[in-house]
Amino acid sequence: MNAVWQSLAVATVATLLALPPAVATAWVLTRTRWPGRTALHGLTLLPLVMPPVVTGYLLLLLFSPKRALGTALESAGLPVAFHWLGAVVAAGVVGFPLLVMLVSVAFRSVDVRLEQMSAALGRSPWQTFWRVTMPLAWPGVAAGTVLAFARALGEFGATIVLAGHVVGETETIPLAVHAALDVPGAEQEVLMLTVASVVLGVGAVLTYHWLMERHRRRLELDR
Amino acid sequence: MRLQLQATVNRSSSFELSVDIDCEAEALAVVGPSGCGKSTLLEVLAGVLPGKVLINGRDLSSLPLHQRKLGWVTQDSLLFPHLDVAANLAYSPRAEGIEEVAQALDLLPLLDRRVAHLSGGERRRVALGRALTSRPDLLLLDEPFAGLDAQRRRAALSLIHTVRRRFDVPVVLVSHLADEVVGLADQALRLEGGRVLATGPAHSLLRAGETHVDNHLEADVCGPEQVTVDGVELRLSLPEGTSGRVRLAIYAHDILLARALPHALSARNVLSTQVVDLTPAGGFVLVSLAVAGLVATLTPEAVAELGLAPGVEVLALLKATSIDCLGPA
Numbered sequence: 001m002n003a004v005w006q007s008l009a010v011a012t013v014a015t016l017l018a019l020p021p022a023v024a025t026a027w028v029l030t031r032t033r034w035p036g037r038t039a040l041h042g043l044t045l046l047p048l049v050m051p052p053v054v055t056g057y058l059l060l061l062l063f064s065p066k067r068a069l070g071t072a073l074e075s076a077g078l079p080v081a082f083h084w085l086g087a088v089v090a091a092g093v094v095g096f097p098l099l100v101m102l103v104s105v106a107f108r109s110v111d112v113r114l115e116q117m118s119a120a121l122g123r124s125p126w127q128t129f130w131r132v133t134m135p136l137a138w139p140g141v142a143a144g145t146v147l148a149f150a151r152a153l154g155e156f157g158a159t160i161v162l163a164g165h166v167v168g169e170t171e172t173i174p175l176a177v178h179a180a181l182d183v184p185g186a187e188q189e190v191l192m193l194t195v196a197s198v199v200l201g202v203g204a205v206l207t208y209h210w211l212m213e214r215h216r217r218r219l220e221l222d223r
Numbered sequence: 224m225r226l227q228l229q230a231t232v233n234r235s236s237s238f239e240l241s242v243d244i245d246c247e248a249e250a251l252a253v254v255g256p257s258g259c260g261k262s263t264l265l266e267v268l269a270g271v272l273p274g275k276v277l278i279n280g281r282d283l284s285s286l287p288l289h290q291r292k293l294g295w296v297t298q299d300s301l302l303f304p305h306l307d308v309a310a311n312l313a314y315s316p317r318a319e320g321i322e323e324v325a326q327a328l329d330l331l332p333l334l335d336r337r338v339a340h341l342s343g344g345e346r347r348r349v350a351l352g353r354a355l356t357s358r359p360d361l362l363l364l365d366e367p368f369a370g371l372d373a374q375r376r377r378a379a380l381s382l383i384h385t386v387r388r389r390f391d392v393p394v395v396l397v398s399h400l401a402d403e404v405v406g407l408a409d410q411a412l413r414l415e416g417g418r419v420l421a422t423g424p425a426h427s428l429l430r431a432g433e434t435h436v437d438n439h440l441e442a443d444v445c446g447p448e449q450v451t452v453d454g455v456e457l458r459l460s461l462p463e464g465t466s467g468r469v470r471l472a473i474y475a476h477d478i479l480l481a482r483a484l485p486h487a488l489s490a491r492n493v494l495s496t497q498v499v500d501l502t503p504a505g506g507f508v509l510v511s512l513a514v515a516g517l518v519a520t521l522t523p524e525a526v527a528e529l530g531l532a533p534g535v536e537v538l539a540l541l542k543a544t545s546i547d548c549l550g551p552a
Binding site for chain 2: 111113114116117118119120121122123124125127128131132135136218219
């Protein structure tokens with residue numbers, strides 16, 4: 001049962017950390033036009049199309065205690081590789097593209113003419129974002145966040161490479177299932193973790209649909 | 224107010240607005256048929272589309288939208304759906320005199336209403352009020368009379384008169400109904416095909432030299448924005464709660480004819496029909512169509528270019544906003 005709590009904690013922190021940069025990236029992708037935009041879009045999608053194990057390896061290179069960033073973080077008391085934070089970074093990076101895509105969908109559904117009207121009335125782009133875009137898009141943003149959270153719960157490939165399998169620290173549901181499958185007589189544990197996964201998954205999908213319904217209704221208010 | 228405007232905007236491959244305007248006006252009416260570029264011109268003034276704009280010599284071109292101090296009122300109101308009427312009126316950081324504006328526009332009873340619960344006419348009043356409370360240097364009104372019946376149109380007209388008197392703000396007003404704005408504007412500008420055809424004092428410009436042919440017809444309402452005439456469905460904006468049989472007016476200048484369906488069309492109504500008859504009138508040709516007895520006005524050049532003759536199959540294109548509902552039949 002420990003793995004369930006571990007998964008929930010890792011996925012929660014990973015999603016919350018990924019959310020602000022995902023929202024900023026989604027805004028840039030949906031509201032600006034400049035030459036590097038397509039390249040940024042491609043870069044954002046990279047963790048989605050690469051094998052998660054490869055993503056994990058690249059992260060390991062970046063956060064390795066033998067390199068500058070890894071050393072700096074470790075001396076600051078924030079070790080990443082083979083620690084709890086590694087599981088968070090892996091889940092956050094792999095879930096990032098999905099989060100950007102779903103937040104973009106929410107932003108695209110807000111009429112840019114309402115934002116232009118906000119500007120014409122004297123509100124800066126920053127104020128317009130907080131007074132018009134976000135209030136209208138938030139149920140869609142929340143729905144995307146829930147789905148990305150569910151994706152983070154199941155992260156395996158990048159996690160096992162970057163964070164390793166440390167019981168009680170980086171052992172999330174998928175890692176625990178993977179380990180238990182090799183142990184004779186652990187069927188009971190596998191079954192329990194499977195049930196927990198299904199319950200969490202169904203809960204996330206239902207919450208997603210409920211929020212998307214709110215999002216749709218919110219945008220239809222003015223139609 | 225002195226208004227200078229230079230802009231070249233390509234909206235599509237087939238339409239370009241290209242204007243160079245320098246005029247002195249307190250209330251400028253921009254008139255012309257549907258699709259002539261009136262709304263595009265207003266969007267350049269508002270700063271949504273690129274162009275060089277000077278008001279009383281102050282160059283707005285390089286200013287971002289939120290520093291221009293313009294009161295932009297669009298056809299579709301664009302009220303913020305997540306805010307109530309009072310919050311919409313108070314939206315601008317420059318907002319002041321909300322009570323005074325609300326009183327002048329008869330909005331006091333609506334202040335705590337949500338936008339979703341407003342009628343079409345109420346939305347227009349709130350949109351105008353929201354522009355006024357932002358203390359604009361210039362008010363931009365896009366088709367303030369479209370979709371209103373005759374009675375509401377008179378009310379809207381007198382409202383704009385009141386606003387002009389009381390808040391002393393210069394206005395640029397776009398309308399496809401030249402007759403409606405003649406009493407409101409001191410200067411007028413006629414657009415056609417994205418070019419300025421004429422400018423001058425409103426009275427002489429809007430009354431003279433116009434071949435004004437209206438199509439008056441009766442139709443049955445069959446949906447919130449739909450009527451049938453002669454078995455043909457038309458989309459238009461109707462006043463809230465309209466039902467039964469209604470009278471419609473369609474200006475002959477607003478009917479576009481085509482031999483084949485153009486790509487990426489903004490017009491909501493495409494009627495497949497035949498030319499019945501061609502009658503030269505003034506500098507124009509009146510083209511009678513088989514569908515609903517409609518008459519369109521075209522230039523002789525357009526008639527030749529399209530190869531129009533009695534019996535020829537054509538498509539009549541009509542924007543929803545160029546059909547006016549005059550009231551119940």
